[in-house]
Amino acid sequence: MLLPHVRIVLVGTSHPGNIGAAARAMKNMGLTSLHLADPQAPFPSPEASARASGADDVLERASVHRGLGEALAGCGYALGLSARLRSLPWPVVEPREAAVRALQKAQAAPVALVFGREKSGLSNDELARCQALVHIPANPDYSSLNLAMAVQIMTYELRLASRESLPESTAREDFPPATLEDMEHFYNHLESAMVGAGFLNPDNPRHLMRRLRRLYNRAQPDQNELSILRGILSALAPDAWPPRGRESGGPAR
Amino acid sequence: MLLPHVRIVLVGTSHPGNIGAAARAMKNMGLTSLHLADPQAPFPSPEASARASGADDVLERASVHRGLGEALAGCGYALGLSARLRSLPWPVVEPREAAVRALQKAQAAPVALVFGREKSGLSNDELARCQALVHIPANPDYSSLNLAMAVQIMTYELRLASRESLPESTAREDFPPATLEDMEHFYNHLESAMVGAGFLNPDNPRHLMRRLRRLYNRAQPDQNELSILRGILSALAPDAWPPRGRESGGPAR
Numbered sequence: 001m002l003l004p005h006v007r008i009v010l011v012g013t014s015h016p017g018n019i020g021a022a023a024r025a026m027k028n029m030g031l032t033s034l035h036l037a038d039p040q041a042p043f044p045s046p047e048a049s050a051r052a053s054g055a056d057d058v059l060e061r062a063s064v065h066r067g068l069g070e071a072l073a074g075c076g077y078a079l080g081l082s083a084r085l086r087s088l089p090w091p092v093v094e095p096r097e098a099a100v101r102a103l104q105k106a107q108a109a110p111v112a113l114v115f116g117r118e119k120s121g122l123s124n125d126e127l128a129r130c131q132a133l134v135h136i137p138a139n140p141d142y143s144s145l146n147l148a149m150a151v152q153i154m155t156y157e158l159r160l161a162s163r164e165s166l167p168e169s170t171a172r173e174d175f176p177p178a179t180l181e182d183m184e185h186f187y188n189h190l191e192s193a194m195v196g197a198g199f200l201n202p203d204n205p206r207h208l209m210r211r212l213r214r215l216y217n218r219a220q221p222d223q224n225e226l227s228i229l230r231g232i233l234s235a236l237a238p239d240a241w242p243p244r245g246r247e248s249g250g251p252a253r
Numbered sequence: 254m255l256l257p258h259v260r261i262v263l264v265g266t267s268h269p270g271n272i273g274a275a276a277r278a279m280k281n282m283g284l285t286s287l288h289l290a291d292p293q294a295p296f297p298s299p300e301a302s303a304r305a306s307g308a309d310d311v312l313e314r315a316s317v318h319r320g321l322g323e324a325l326a327g328c329g330y331a332l333g334l335s336a337r338l339r340s341l342p343w344p345v346v347e348p349r350e351a352a353v354r355a356l357q358k359a360q361a362a363p364v365a366l367v368f369g370r371e372k373s374g375l376s377n378d379e380l381a382r383c384q385a386l387v388h389i390p391a392n393p394d395y396s397s398l399n400l401a402m403a404v405q406i407m408t409y410e411l412r413l414a415s416r417e418s419l420p421e422s423t424a425r426e427d428f429p430p431a432t433l434e435d436m437e438h439f440y441n442h443l444e445s446a447m448v449g450a451g452f453l454n455p456d457n458p459r460h461l462m463r464r465l466r467r468l469y470n471r472a473q474p475d476q477n478e479l480s481i482l483r484g485i486l487s488a489l490a491p492d493a494w495p496p497r498g499r500e501s502g503g504p505a506r
Contacts, residue, residue, distance in 0.1 A: 025402055030392040054395060096413075137412055139283040142307060149278055149405045152398075156406050159390055160349075174342055190485075199488035211478060219472035225464060232443075235452035236489040 003162050005106040007033040008151060009071045009078075011126060012117040016041040020051030020059065021148035022115075027055040029155035030162070033110075034062040037071040040117075068114065068126050076109030077102070080122050080130035081150055091132040098134040099157035113154055118147055175222035182226055187213060189230060193237035256415050258359040260286040261404060262324045262331075264379060265370040269294040273304030273312065274401030275368075280308035282408035283415070287315040288365075290324040304401075321367065321379050322437060329362030329430040330355070330473075333375050333383035334403055341377070341463050344385040344471065351387040352410035353417070361430055366407055371400055381463045382433070384470045428475035435479055440466060442483060446490035 008026055013019055013036065023034055036043060043064060052059050065071040072078055079098050093101065102111045114130055116122035127133060136145060136153055145153075178186075191209055194200035200208055221229065233240060261279055266272055266289065276287055289296060296317060305312050318324040325331055332351050346354065355364045367383060369375035380386060389398060389406055398406075431439075444462055447453035453461055474482065486493060 021399065021402075024399060027395045028391050028398050028402070053399070136409070137416070138281050139412075142280045145281050145405075146274065146277060146306070149274075149281070149402065152402045152405055153409050156389070159392075163390070193489060194485060197485075197488035199485055208481065211481060215472050215474055215478045215482075219468050221468055225468045228461065228464060229468075232447060232450075232452055235450035236446060 001030070001162065002103045002106045003030045003158060004032050005110050006031055006102055006158055007035055007071075007075060007110055007112045008155070009035045009037060009068070009112045009114045010039070010147070010151075011037045011068055011071075011114060011122060012040055013147065014040045014118050015147075016043065016045035016048040017051045018118065018147045019043065019045075019062075020048035020053075020055075022151040023048070023052040023055040023058040023062070025148055025152035026155055027058050028152075029159040031155050031158065032058055032061070034058055035065060035071040035112075036062055037065045037068045039064060068129060072112050072114075072129065074110055075112045077105035078112040078114055078130040079132055079134050080114045080127045081116065081154070082121060082127060082133045082135060090127065090130075092135050093132055095134060095136055095153055095157045096161075098132070099154070099161040101132075102158060103161050115147055115150060175224040178221050178223050178226040182223070183216070183221075186216070186226055186230060186233075188243060189233050189241050192243040193233050193240035196237055196240050254283070254415065255356045255359045256283045256411060257285050258363050259284055259355055259411060260288055260324075260328065260363055260365045261408070262288045262290060262321070262365045262367045263292070263400070263404075264290045264321055264324075264367060264375060265293055266400065267293045267371050268400075269296065269298035269301040270304045271371065271400045272296065272298075272315075273301035273306075273308075275404040276301070276305040276308040276311040276315070278401055278405035279408055280311050281405075282412040284408050284411065285311055285314065286363075287311050288318060288324040289315055290318045290321045292317060293370075321382060322434070325365050325367075325382065325433045327363055328365045328433050330358035331365040331367055331383040331433060333367045333380045333386050334369065334407070335374060335380060335386040335388060341460055341467065343380065343383075343467060345388050346385055348387060348389055348407055348410045349414075351385070352407065352414035354385070355411065356414050358430075362432065368400055368403060377463070381466045382437075384473065428477040431474050431476050431479040435476070436469070436474075439469070439479055439483060439486075441496055442486050442494050445496035446486050446493035449490055449493050 008022065008031060010019060010022060019041065026034060044059065048059060049056055079102060105111045114122065136150060138145060187209065190212065191200060195202050261275065261284060263272060263275060272294065279287060297312065301312060302309055332355060358364045367375065389403060391398060443465065444453060448455050
């Protein structure tokens with residue numbers, strides 16, 4: 001697991017609540033290494049601990065540094081978060097690409113993600129210590145994210161990148177799908193019930209059965225769901241099955 | 254732009270700060286429609302406004318509802334955030350896929366992303382109103398994200414998805430999707446018919462309604478299909494609607 005080799009560096013943070021919220025966001029995504037450079041808020045602080053919720057361990061192991069250089073000690077690569085376009089063009093990546101790159105680099109040496117001050121971000125000198133900048137896509141009319149939110153987005157992308165492959169869906173299936181024959185029995189049952197109730201005129205079906213087939217085929221009922229549907233029909237229209245004038249269960253239409 | 258057609262619904266929120274932080278996260282990503290169902294915190298509140306930072310306009314236009322059903326009024330599709338695995342398997346997607354799907358559905362009618370209570374999430378009945386659940390990948394040992402952080406991740410994915418060109422919906426749609434209110438009327442009608450026929454014991458429902466919800470939510474009937482289903486019920490069980498002991502058409506369960 002490479003996530004422990006990615007360091008979150010917060011520079012000049014003013015609000016202790018943001019430090020706590022960042023710790024929680026990190027732990028939620030499996031990161032543990034928090035470094036504070038020149039925090040403007042007292043640290044440790046009760047407010048940080050309160051916002052950290054169950055992530056006190058991340059806070060307790062956080063280290064406090066004088067200056068960004070000290071916080072980057074031991075790292076082989078740094079990415080700086082920046083909301084603003086800089087006068088000096090610098091490589092800029094989005095969070096998704098930044099996460100992949102950070103994990104690639106973390107195979108060799110620890111990597112730092114550097115987050116600036118709440119009001120003013122990172123200075124140009126601080127940005128220049130980073131190999132690339134990360135720009136989080138945002139509403140151009142209101143683009144400044146809360147500090148801990150930016151940490152959450154980056155750590156979320158790191159977690160996704162740390163997985164080999166994304167599963168299509170995690171839905172568990174508890175029953176096998178209904179067979180097509182069973183679906184035919186159901187359609188016959190349904191048609192018979194509708195004819196019996198006078199809802200469907202067998203001489204003028206007006207696409208009704210086709211519409212119902214499209215609906216239920218889209219749903220692809222499993223075997224249990226299909227028995228429920230059959231049970232409902234039997235309860236509501238006890239005389240509908242087997243259909244009159246046709247052999248029981250025979251395929252039709 | 255489809256983002257304004259995606260509604261953020263917060264159910265039973267306890268902490269006003271989370272409402273404010275969610276509003277800021279929304280505006281950062283270009284969303285504007287905030288709906289609060291049964292907020293446990295006083296609203297409006299100074300704490301919410303403080304955390305909203307410059308997103309007061311989102312807070313000011315937020316609407317407060319009694320119950321999730323009211324908050325979903327007008328929507329055609331709902332996704333529920335859930336950290337837990339549920340006793341009844343329900344389709345589960347990750348945020349990235351959920352965002353693409355939400356924007357596809359938002360082309361036809363407003364879409365809701367539903368976030369539960371800070372401590373206990375969404376109830377099973379609330380989840381059963383959603384077509385699919387969203388699971389945010391997280392550290393299995395510490396998986397519960399702060400509410401506003403979950404809103405931030407989802408709105409971030411929505412913004413990314415809104416930049417991509419959306420695949421055309423594959424099915425030809427000749428009728429607009431049934432609204433979620435109409436689906437509730439149908440479920441009430443179906444339940445009433447099943448109770449009337451002795452198929453469903455109202456004192457021992459055994460997940461039956463939830464299973465049926467899962468089935469029909471998967472099918473996502475259009476308005477025409479839903480009228481056919483209602484017509485079948487009326488024909489088979491003429492006494493089932495309006496349900497006895499309940500006002501006609503009122504949302505329930």
